[in-house]
Amino acid sequence: MxxxxxxxxxxxxxxxxxxxxxxxxxxxxxxxxxxxxxxxxxxxxxxxxxxxxxxxxxxxxxxxxxxxxxxxxxxxxxxxxxxxxxxxxxxxxxxxxxxxxxxxxxxxxxxxxxxxxxxxxxxxxxxxxxxxxxxxxxxxxxxxxxxxxxxxxxxxxxxxxxxxxxxxxxxxxxxxxxxxxxxxxxxxxxxxxxxxxxxxxxxxxxxxxxxxxxxxxxxxxxxxxxxxxxxxxxxxxxxxxxxxxxxxxxxGSNSVSIVAADARLDDVVRLVATAGFRKAGQVCTSVQRILVDESRFDDLTTALAERVKALTAGDPRAEGTDLGPLIAESEAARAEEWVSRSAARLRVGGERNGSVLTPALLADPAPESEVLSKEIFAPVVSVVPVRDFDEAIARVNEGRYGLQAGVFTQDLDRAFHAARELRVGGVMINDTSSYHADAMPYGGVKDSGxxxxxxxxxxxxxxxxxxxxxxxxxxx
Missing domain, CATH: 3.40.605.10 (Aldehyde Dehydrogenase; Chain A, domain 1)
Structure with missing residues (x-):
């Protein structure tokens, strides 16, 4: 031009x-x-x-x-x-x-x-x-x-x-x-x-x-x-x-992916490593919360932490950079503060340099923390253990947002149960909340519009x- x-x-x-x-x-x-x-x-x-x-x-x-x-x-x-x-x-x-x-x-x-x-x-x-x-x-x-x-x-x-x-x-x-x-x-x-x-x-x-x-x-x-x-x-x-x-x-959204006890964790780790951190997490459907059956909590957080550590944040024009800065330094500072107040037991990343925030993985933040209750719009993913699949569905439904949700399970009955019960605009089975093909209907309910x-x-x-x-x- x-x-x-x-x-x-x-x-x-x-x-x-x-x-x-x-x-x-x-x-x-x-x-x-x-x-x-x-x-x-x-x-x-x-x-x-x-x-x-x-x-x-x-x-x-x-x-x-x-x-x-x-x-x-x-x-x-x-x-x-x-x-x-x-x-x-x-x-x-x-x-x-x-x-x-x-x-x-x-x-x-x-x-x-x-x-x-x-x-x-x-x-x-x-x-x-x-x-x-x-x-x-x-x-x-x-x-x-x-x-x-x-x-x-x-x-x-x-x-x-x-x-x-x-x-x-x-x-x-x-x-x-x-x-x-x-x-x-x-x-x-x-x-x-x-x-x-x-x-x-x-x-x-x-x-x-x-x-x-x-x-x-x-x-x-x-x-x-x-x-x-x-x-x-x-x-x-x-x-x-x-x-x-x-x-x-x-x-707005606070997108969730549910991981059942029978989920393939390799798929979860691979997909979340992209869906939670691309565009520095500044996507409405970015994976912000993972609700995982407590029996798989340790395995998932360990595997995902290793994958997240390998991501590179910095110059978006440099070869090998996985994510660049947030839209403004003030947004990076806000996200950093939310992470510091989350009371998570495990943390990977979360260091800030100007408007660049390294990818952060939080384990079991406090239930009332901003990272679980608000839209963080930053490269931060929280892993939360739940007793069972029904508790995960209840947690999604009690929230104010309802854009899309991911569900990882090998049980067909469980998958259809989630599709019927989750009050969101889209349910992605064995994929994250971030899946979006441009020909499909895409939209939310509740405070997601x-x-x-x-x-x-x-x-x-x-x-x-x-x-x-x-x-x-x-x-x-």
Missing amino acids: STATRSSGLFVDGGWRPAAGRIPVLDKYSGEVVAEIAAATEPDVKDAIAGAHAASSRPLEPAERARVLETVAGLLDARAGEFVADYVAETGFTTADARNELRRAASIYRLSAQEALRIAGEQVPLSATPGSENRLAFTVRVPVGVVVAIAPFNAPLSTVAHKIGPAIAAGNAVVLKPAEKTPLSALNVVQAFADAGLPPGFLQLVCASGSAIGSALLDDDRVRFYTFTGSTAVGRVISAGAGLARTHLEL HGVEGPRYAVEDMTDPRIVVLNLHRPE
């Missing part, structure tokens, strides 16, 4: 705009300023919503939506070097993480392109209703209109794709607000949509803090759908302010069914 384009964080009605306010973007490992982008104001937001509303009144044909989305996916592949470099700088995640997420984002846009061609209604059997024997009824699905997409810092490519890909596939216009700390990936994606020939108005970009423009995004009846990924606290604000607009909220991602499911949610009824008569 050119320096001139990079200087703007505002894309309204097909063009980049300057702005008086600036947002510095820091390299999360070095702390250096790598870019400064334009900061949107409330009038800018109103212009963006107005432009999106005007565009949504003339939806693109499905074939054109699919063409644009396929072209964007190809541009992500072609511009991989630029995307990866910006992603690593603004997030602090490793180059491997960046490449993986770029591949996922391209796949999500391709899945969305396919869904643009599959949107259809259904016949409604009104003729079976007394008095409606001559009527033929069917539904068509129409775009909701303007979608506001608010993205998190920890997945600035794939989560953005999960929001704007289905929205555009459904025929809507989108106002995108990326996280203030990680806007560069969004700038690159918006430029790709412009280069792919998306007409003006269908994708607007406003970069700013939520406190600066949140009210303007919420206080506008022209917005018909909000899709947000972030904290439960902010999700409550959006839910309260959205009015009659629909919402998809993917919120509502609604699901996944192009097929999001496209349905971002369209309205319109009933058409024909009152037919026999020809004369």
Whole structure:
């Protein structure tokens, strides 16, 4: 992306705009300023919503939506070097993480392109209703209109794709607000949509803090759908302010994996070593707690400690680095403090150097500790012994969150019992809570939010069914 384009964080009605306010973007490992982008104001937001509303009144044909989305996916592949470099700088995640997420984002846009061609209604059997024997009824699905997409810092490519890909596939216009700390990936994606020939108005970009423009995004009846990924606290604000607009909220979590007495511990250790620490643990479904049958507690903690010790934290660009820094030094300091207050009997890692926190494994923290009751969003995994499988399920269900859970067992009856009883959005059998394929429905319950991602499911949610009824008569 050119320096001139990079200087703007505002894309309204097909063009980049300057702005008086600036947002510095820091390299999360070095702390250096790598870019400064334009900061949107409330009038800018109103212009963006107005432009999106005007565009949504003339939806693109499905074939054109699919063409644009396929072209964007190809541009992500072609511009991989630029995307990866910006992603690593603004997030602090490793180059491997960046490449993986770029591949996922391209796949999500391709899945969305396919869904643009599959949107259809259904016949409604009104003729079976007394008095409606001559009527033929069917539904068509129409775009909701303007979608506001608010993205998190920890997945600035794939989560953005999960929001704007289905929205555009459904025929809507989108106002995108990326996280203030990680806007560069969004700038690159918006430029790709412009280069792919998306007409003006269908994708607007406003970069700013939520406190600066949140009210303007919420206080506008022209917005018909909000899709947000972030904290439960902010999700409550959006839910309260959205009015009659629909919402998809993917919120906080404290994800659990249950290890039964008959589990294969080698699988648990291998999968948790990735799922608990990738992206420095800053993933909604990161394994934060392992509830293990007490008969396997010692074996699991010993094996997992050896695996965690081998992980390397540091420069995300260096070969062999498994995890980089947290998004900010203040977040690393908070996590370090939570670990120190956890009263765990065994600890591996947990040392901090600036914003880098070495992977930490805690054994049997205090039940009331933050590491067990809140979302730590850091490379910290706690192992907790439980008497039996039912106690593990009860502990998950009594918590405030319910995104996904992992269950490790070789007993089919036990696996299905967990799938029926766990009050979460997804149950992963013989996998961790972190498993997520982009084509599947993904979302939570309780304080983890509502609604699901996944192009097929999001496209349905971002369209309205319109009933058409024909009152037919026999020809004369």
